[in-house]
Amino acid sequence: MAFLELEHLRKFYGENEVVKDFNLHVEQGEFISFLGPSGCGKTTTLRMVAGFETPTEGVIRIDGRDVSRLRPNARDIGMVFQAYALFPNMTVARNVGFGMKVARRPKAEIEARVAEMLRLIGLPDLGERYPFQLSGGQQQRVALARALAARPKVLLLDEPLSALDAKIRVSLREEIRAIQKSLGITTIYVTHDQEEALSMSDRIVVMNAGVAEQIGDPFAIYGRPATRFVANFVGQLNTLRARLVDPAAGTVDLGGQPVTLGRPIPGPAGREVSLAIRPEAVALGALPGNDVTIEAPVREMNFLGSVIRIKAGLGAELVSLDLFNNAATRPPEVGATVPISFAAADVLVIED
C-alpha cells in the first residue's frame, strides 16, 4: 500500500471534465512532479489532494486513511502557493509557528521548531521581520518553512518558483529538493517548467487535458516518452517523416538515404512513419557507437552560448543537432555538406 494514493479521480466543473480518471500511488518520501501545459488540470488535482476542491469521483488516501471528504484543515498537509501567501500581519517567526500554534503545541516546542526551520531555510536571523521586508525568494523560503513546521504528512507545492527570477529559481529548486530529502517528506510539486520537473523529481506525471499521459522517472520521461504529446512536450525533439522500406529489418528511407534501425517496424512497406530523435543524440561526423551515419547539408546555424545548434537538411526535413562551442574547432559553414551520425537505438518511432 502506497503512502499517498489517488484512485480514479475525476473532477467536473459543470459539463467540463478537467481531471479524467487520474491514478497515482506515491511512496513515502517520494518527490512527484505534475508537469503539463497551462490548463491541463495540475492545480485542480493538487487542490483535490489539499481539500480545496472536492473530487466528483474517486478516492484520495493519505497513509491509509480516506481523506476525500475531509476538510482541508483536518488533512495534515503543508501547502506552498505561487503567491507566497504569508500572513502580512505576522512576523516571519509567527508565520512559521502558526500551524503549531493552531495545534496548541507548547510554547517552548514552537520556539525550538521555528528556530530549527529558519536555520533549515538559511534565514536564522530574520525571525522578527515582517513579510513585506523580505525579497520574493526569502518569502517563498519562509512559506516553505511554514508549511513544513508542523510536520505534515504531505507537502504540496503549486508552481512555487514561477514568480521568481531565473537565478533564484535555480538555486531555490535545489534547496527545496535538499530540504525535502533531508526531511524525507512525501511531496507533490506542480510546475509547467520541464527543467524543474526533470531536475528535482523522483517521478514525473506528465499531464495533458486532464489525463496523466505518462508517469515515470525523469530518464524514462525524457528518454522513452510513451506518447507523442510527452515526446513533444518534454525536451527538444526532432520529428522526421520517413518512408518505411523494410518492416522486418526496420529500414526506412530518410530524405533519400536508407537508415536501418535494426528492429521491426509494423506496417506495410511504403507507408509513412514518424521518427523522433533528441538533438543531443545527433553528432557531427561519424562517432564510435553511432551506427547510423548520413550526409546532410548545413542549412542554419544558431549560436546559443556554450552550445551551437546546427540545422541540417534531410530531404525536406530539418534535423537539429547540438555542438559544444569549442574554440579550437571551427563549426562547419552554412551550405557545406557534412556527415552526421546517431545511434539507431536513440531513434523513437512514434505512432500517431
Added chain:
Amino acid sequence: MKGNRFWAWSALIFGLIYFALPLIGMTEFSFRMRRGEYSFDAYRVVLADPNFRATFSYSVTLAVLTIILSVCLTVPTAYWVRLRMPRWRPVIEFVTLLPLVVPPIVIVFGYIRLYNTSSLLPLTGTITGTNALLVAGYTVLSLPYMYRAVDTGLRAIDVQTLTEAAQSLGAGWFTIMTRIILPNVLVAVLSGAFLTFAIVIGEFVLAALLNRPAFGPYMQLIGANRAYEPAALAVISFGITWACMGLIQLVTRFSQATRASR
C-alpha cells in the same frame, strides 16, 4: 493658463468662504456670552451641565456598542462574500447603501411599529430593549460606511489564498477570522469606526423618537432654549467630528508607511 488659475483660485476661495464663514461666525458667537469681551463662559456652562455629561457618555457608550456590533456584522459578511459569493457583491453593496436612501425617520417608525409593547417582541417596553433597538438602528446607519471600509480593506489582501494557507495549516473559521482576517483589515475597520462614532454622537432622529437621553436630543433641547450654549455645543461636536476624521487620516497614513514596500 493664467485665466484658468484665476478661476481655480476663485472657486477654492468661494468654497472656503462658503464652509468657513458660518463656522467662524458660530465660533465667534460662542465666545460672546460675557458682554463686551470674549470668554469661554458658554463652554464652561455647557461642560458643567450634568445633563451634558450624562447624555454625552450615554452616546459614547452607544457608539462603542454600535461599532462592536457593526464590526461583528460586516467583517464576516464582507469576507464571506469575497471568498464564496463574489457574484452577490453588487447585491450586498446595494443593501448596505440603503440606509443612505431610506430616511432614519422611516427606519425608526418601522422599529416602533414592529417592536412596540403589543408586538411579539416588545423591545420598546423596557429601557434595555429600547437601548438595544437604538444600537441596532445606529448599526444600520453605520452600514454604508463600515461595509465599504471593510471591503476596501479586504481588497488589499489576497483573501482566498490567505484563507487556504491558514486552512492547510489546520486553522478553522474562527481562527482565520480572528487571527488573520480581522488583524489585516483593522486599519480599515478603525476608519469605519471613527465615522460611525461621529455619526452616533450627532444623531438626533432615532434617539429622539425612541426617547432615549442621547447627545443629539440634548443639543436640540439646548438649542431651543439658550442663546450662546448651543453655539459652544456645536463647536464641541464639530471638534469631535474633525478629531475622528483626523484619526482616520492618521491611521491610514501610518498603515501606508508600514506597508510601503508591498
